[in-house]
Each structure stands twice: as structure tokens, then as C-alpha cells.
Amino acid sequence: MDYSKKVLEHFIKPHNQGIMKNPSGVGIAGNPVCGDLMKIYIKVKDGIIKDIKFETLGCAAAIATSSMITDLAKGKKIEAAIKISRKDVADSLGGLPPVKMHCSNLADQALHKAIENYKLKK
Amino acid sequence: MKHIYLDHAATTPVDKEVLKAMLPYFSQKFGNAMSIHAFGKEAEEAVDKSREILANFLHCQTGEIIFTSGATEANNLALKGVVKSYWNKQNTKPHIITTAFEHHCVLDTCKSLEKEGLAEISYIKPNRDGIINPLDIKKAIKKNTILVSAMYVNNEIGTVQPIQKIREILKTKNYKLQTKILFHTDATQAINYFDCDVKKLGVDLLSFSGHKIYGPKGVGALYIRKGTAIKRIMDGGDQEFSLRAGTQNVPGIVGLGKSVSLIEFKNAKKLLSLRDYLIKKVLKEIPESKLNGSQKFRSPNNANFTFADMEGEGLVLGLSMKGIACSTGSACSTGSLEPSHVLLALGMKPEKAHGSLRITLGRDTTKQEIDIFIAKLKAIVARLRKISGNVLKEYYLENK
Numbered sequence: 204m205d206y207s208k209k210v211l212e213h214f215i216k217p218h219n220q221g222i223m224k225n226p227s228g229v230g231i232a233g234n235p236v237c238g239d240l241m242k243i244y245i246k247v248k249d250g251i252i253k254d255i256k257f258e259t260l261g262c263a264a265a266i267a268t269s270s271m272i273t274d275l276a277k278g279k280k281i282e283a284a285i286k287i288s289r290k291d292v293a294d295s296l297g298g299l300p301p302v303k304m305h306c307s308n309l310a311d312q313a314l315h316k317a318i319e320n321y322k323l324k325k
Numbered sequence: 326m327k328h329i330y331l332d333h334a335a336t337t338p339v340d341k342e343v344l345k346a347m348l349p350y351f352s353q354k355f356g357n358a359m360s361i362h363a364f365g366k367e368a369e370e371a372v373d374k375s376r377e378i379l380a381n382f383l384h385c386q387t388g389e390i391i392f393t394s395g396a397t398e399a400n401n402l403a404l405k406g407v408v409k410s411y412w413n414k415q416n417t418k419p420h421i422i423t424t425a426f427e428h429h430c431v432l433d434t435c436k437s438l439e440k441e442g443l444a445e446i447s448y449i450k451p452n453r454d455g456i457i458n459p460l461d462i463k464k465a466i467k468k469n470t471i472l473v474s475a476m477y478v479n480n481e482i483g484t485v486q487p488i489q490k491i492r493e494i495l496k497t498k499n500y501k502l503q504t505k506i507l508f509h510t511d512a513t514q515a516i517n518y519f520d521c522d523v524k525k526l527g528v529d530l531l532s533f534s535g536h537k538i539y540g541p542k543g544v545g546a547l548y549i550r551k552g553t554a555i556k557r558i559m560d561g562g563d564q565e566f567s568l569r570a571g572t573q574n575v576p577g578i579v580g581l582g583k584s585v586s587l588i589e590f591k592n593a594k595k596l597l598s599l600r601d602y603l604i605k606k607v608l609k610e611i612p613e614s615k616l617n618g619s620q621k622f623r624s625p626n627n628a629n630f631t632f633a634d635m636e637g638e639g640l641v642l643g644l645s646m647k648g649i650a651c652s653t654g655s656a657c658s659t660g661s662l663e664p665s666h667v668l669l670a671l672g673m674k675p676e677k678a679h680g681s682l683r684i685t686l687g688r689d690t691t692k693q694e695i696d697i698f699i700a701k702l703k704a705i706v707a708r709l710r711k712i713s714g715n716v717l718k719e720y721y722l723e724n725k
Contacts, residue, residue: 204638204642206642211646214639214642214643215646217712220711220712222714231716231719231720231723235675235676235679235717235720236675236676237675238636238655238664238675238676238679239636240713240716240717240720241716242714242716242719258712258713258714258715258716259712259713259716260634260635260636260712260713260716260717261636261639261713262636262637262638262639262642262655263638263639263642265636266639266712
């Protein structure tokens with residue numbers, strides 16, 4: 204698999220990995236049948252994502268994209284975080300092999316679901 | 326960083342004796358084996374010598390050995406060649422029985438024959454232990470069955486198939502019904518460790534390749550029992566008794582012969598105990614780990630595990646970064662969405678199949694290497710499990 208250096212970095216040392224106690228919102232995306240499952244926790248205060256964590260069952264690309272999206276979303280206002288696209292994730296990682304692009308899609312979905320969940324709970 | 330290669334089922338390094346035997350045939354004794362001058366004769370002798378080595382090893386005649394570009398081509402020739410010969414004399418669709426966990430080259434050949442309307446195929450599933458029940462093959466036999474193709478040793482889980490029992494069933498059927506159902510086996514993963522005496526096995530066709538037995542890539546062979554109705558699928562010159570056109574890969578063929586002559590079944594014993602040591606340690610020291618397929622009826626070099634809450638590509642990549650080479654049945658490593666068809670054929674759930682790791686030992690694998698491997702494996706499994714947390718269990722709870 205032709206992974207960029209950045210993907211491998213995030214795979215070896217993922218950012219914001221772990222569980223969050225009392226999250227403001229939680230989102231899960233993916234399907235174990237396909238082999239990828241991502242869970243994103245967010246802590247929101249004053250409309251800003253103060254903290255974000257992830258747990259992922261998946262390949263190196265899945266772990267790297269979840270890690271990257273937490274980097275991109277942390278510290279952002281909710282309205283800005285919603286706009287983060289899978290292309291942003293893939294580009295920030297220096298690109299993904301075409302067959303792995305769906306992982307960036309899943310990361311995007313998980314974040315959106317976490318934000319939706321937060322809005323519902325409000 | 327020490328490099329540890331534990332993927333011998335994927336390929337093996339060329340033995341230095343094999344390389345030595347091959348080298349003269351590149352630039353010194355480089356003749357075309359079909360040429361009638363001295364250069365040609367020299368090459369032809371080398372090809373004949375290899376043919377003899379293979380014939381002795383398989384206990385057959387030299388005229389029954391066809392050199393090909395590998396096991397993939399040999400398997401294609403076996404299946405398509407038999408079907409082609411059949412259509413020369415008949416005009417109703419023949420039936421082929423094979424297993425659901427054959428190597429892709431057999432399965433894809435069968436699917437291609439189906440798609441072209443040239444044959445109907447039955448795919449027999451193995452039991453949970455990864456072994457075909459010969460009675461299932463018996464049940465599948467129909468009036469128009471012309472060929473059974475069952476691999477000798479499965480390449481992913483290493484389980485050994487009951488070739489002689491299948492042969493007995495076909496022998497009885499052929500006798501009772503006066504049919505001539507042919508029997509092919511892909512012996513690529515068996516040649517190194519199991520008796521491939523074609524008389525004992527009772528097969529009509531047997532394929533294998535060089536690069537799994539410390540020989541070069543790009544060469545293999547098909548044993549075709551004398552009198553078998555088969556036509557060539559690659560047209561051109563009359564090489565290989567007019568069954569496989571194309572200038573012979575003389576250095577490759579020499580390498581194949583040499584690597585066969587170096588096979589020592591006594592190596593299997595040492596490997597078996599190393600393999601069992603590996604299996605015992607992994608199952609003991611890594612929680613929620615499982616061996617896939619029977620441990621008893623298994624190639625002495627193969628261990629294939631499933632680890633819960635894990636994905637295989639991450640495992641393989643993590644190990645590779647520590648200098649260790651293994652492979653996985655996870656979809657993520659192939660680009661398709663489906664995990665290993667072999668593991669699925671065992672009745673395994675896709676999510677479990679994604680978390681698989683295949684370890685195949687080789688001639689030079691040491692106990693020290695196994696110990697290093699297990700230490701690194703434990704660390705990577707723990708790390709990936711931390712990253713995945715309870716996502717899978719929670720997913721199941723929510724999606725009951």
C-alpha cells in the first residue's frame with residue numbers, strides 16, 4: 204500500500220486517541236463488515252469544539268484519517284467544523300491511495316454524526 | 326533492524342544452489358531449446374534434465390511434465406484445456422466440481438468458464454476446520470461432471486485436503502458409471518512438505534510453481550497423466566509436446582528442477598515443532614486470539630490467526646515497520662470490500678476475517694525469530710486494541 208509519510212506518522216502516533224468522559228456529542232460511522240468502524244467524541248463549550256477524541260477499528264488509513272480529522276476539528280467553531288470535508292482530510296494527509304479514499308469519507312461522517320448528536324442533546 | 330520474513334506462502338528466496346545452477350543459462354548456455362544446432366541442444370539437455378528430476382519426484386514419466394510460467398498458468402491449462410478438449414467432442418455443457426476456497430487463479434478460471442457459458446461449476450464449502458468433506462464432492466457429482474479440482478494444501482490456512490479419499494470416490498464412480506471424471510489438484514503449497522507421488526495421489530493433473538519452493542518466479546509445471554483428454558490454451562510453437570507454446574524459460578526451468586531436487590521432507594519435522602511452538606505461545610499470551618483451521622491436518626509451516634478488535638492491514642503494516650513480514654486476509658489490504666474468501670468459506674463473519682494474520686515459516690526460520698516476532702506482535706495487538714477500544718462491541722449492542 205502506497206501510504207504518504209504523514210499517514211504513517213498518524214498511524215504510528217495517532218493524535219487525540221482515547222475515550223472521553225461526559226462528551227457533548229458522540230458519532231459512529233462505518234461498518235464492521237467492511238472492516239472500518241470509527242467513533243468520535245466531542246466536548247463543546249461556547250459553540251467551540253474544546254476537546255475531541257477518537258477510537259477506530261480499521262486499517263492504517265482509517266486510523267490516520269480519524270486522527271487527522273480530530274486535528275482539523277479541534278478548537279474550531281461548530282459551524283466551521285461542519286464544513287470540514289473528506290478532501291480536507293485526505294489533502295492534510297498528503298493524499299490517500301484511491302482505494303482508501305472511503306476512509307476519509309468515514310472520518311467526515313463520524314464527525315458530522317458527533318456534531319448532530321451534540322445538537323440533539325442540547 | 327533485523328528483518329524477519331514470515332510470509333513463505335507468498336514467495337520464497339531463491340536458494341543459492343538454485344541460482345548457481347541457473348546462471349550459466351542466461352548468457353553462456355543461452356540457446357533456444359528448440360534450435361537444432363549445438364546451442365539449442367545444450368539448452369534442450371538442460372530442460373530434459375529438469376523434466377527428469379520432476380518426473381522422478383512425482384513418480385511419473387517425463388512425457389507427462391509440462392513446464393509453464395507458474396502455477397497460475399498450470400491451473401488455467403488444467404481447467405481450460407480439459408474443457409476445450411471436451412467441447413471438441415461434445416455439445417452439452419460439462420460440469421466441474423471445485424472447492425470454495427481454492428486459490429484465486431482456480432476460482433477465477435472457473436468463473437470465467439461459467440461466464441463464457443463453457444461449463445457449470447459447483448463450489449464445495451469446507452467444514453469449519455478448513456477441510457473438504459469428500460462426501461460433499463460425491464453428492465455434487467452429476468451425469469455431466471468431467472472434472473474435480475481440489476487443492477492439496479490451502480494457501481491461506483494451510484489445511485491439508487483428503488486427496489486420496491476424493492480419488493477413491495472418483496475411482497468408484499468412474500468404474501460404476503463408466504465415466505472418466507478427471508481429478509486435478511493444485512499442489513503449490515504441498516510440494517515442499519507432502520508426498521506428491523501422483524500414483525499414490527491418483528490425480529490426473531497436478532500443478533505447482535517454483536517460487537514457493539526456493540526456486541525462481543515465472544516458472545511452474547503441470548503434470549498431465551498420459552491419455553488425459555486436454556488441449557493447449559496457448560497457441561504458437563510445438564514446445565512442451567505441443568501443449569504449451571512459447572520459447573522455454575530455460576534458466577527458470579533449470580531453477581525449478583534444482584529446487585525440486587533440494588526438497589527434503591525431513592525439514593518438515595523441525596518446522597512442525599517451530600510452528601506448534603508459535604501457535605501455543607500466541608494463543609497463550611495474546612488474549613482473544615484464535616487459530617483458523619485444523620492444527621492437526623495442516624502444513625507444517627502455516628499458522629493463521631484471528632485477533633478480536635483488530636484489523637489485519639494495520640497489523641501487517643505495524644509488523645512491517647518493525648522489520649517483520651506476514652500477510653493478512655483483510656479486505657483493506659487488497660482493495661476489495663470483501664475479506665478473504667477462504668476465511669469466509671469457513672463460515673467466519675467478515676469482521677472476524679478482517680482481523681486475521683497469516684504467518685508462514687521457512688527453511689531458515691529460527692526459534693529466536695519466532696520469539697522476536699511474538700514480542701512485536703503482542704505490542705502491536707495491544708496498541709491497535711487500545712485504538713479500537715470497545716467500538717465493535719458497542720456497535721453490536723446498538724445494532725442488535
